[in-house]
Amino acid sequence: GAVVSQHPSWVICKSGTSVKIECRSLDFQATTMFWYRQFPKQSLMLMATSNEGSKATYEQGVEKDKFLINHASLTLSTLTVTSAHPEDSSFYICSARAATAYNEQFFGPGTRLTVL
């Protein structure tokens, strides 16, 4: 089946530093990847849609200069949280859309970011 990986699974960083999170589709090509953020006991909030070879489309209220997204290949998208602050601490999940009949999205295992 379609597998999506994320790296790292968790990261702790100091305030002011930048953190990069990778999202990979392991056994399929994904022209579109999505980045979500999830707070404890809350639903997933879409941050941005990432298309291979083009600029990401950000949702309203998401700072594109703070959350840099790069979709360099059909199997890799990265999210960089720049100048992280404690309020950026969250669970970040990516998904990749497979080119199947249903175009379902397959999700990565998530990355827990803690900013001290």
Add this chain to the structure above:
Amino acid sequence: SQELEQSPQSLIVQEGKNLTINCTSSKTLYGLYWYKQKYGEGLIFLMMLQKGGEEKSHEKITAKLDEKKQQSSLHITASQPSHAGIYLCGADSTGANSKLTFGKGITLSVRP
């Protein structure tokens, strides 16, 4: 924008019991996805429904989309501890294979 309301917010059932959870949309659904999530983990794809009146089953889980395509239910038969988790519905509201909007999720606990 589309909103999804899931009910109940949480549910505790005894092992072996049947249960049904719901997902109601404020707009017509072009695609309705059910996912399961363990706290702190990613989402596991369960089923996707597109057509009004459609029903799909996988093992002991059955999902239906009503004729008007604004509500979906997910039914678990003879629940087991392995069914415990958070069930999220996600909707494609435009039919253009666009982004998904998610409900807040339903936390299911199954008592052995």
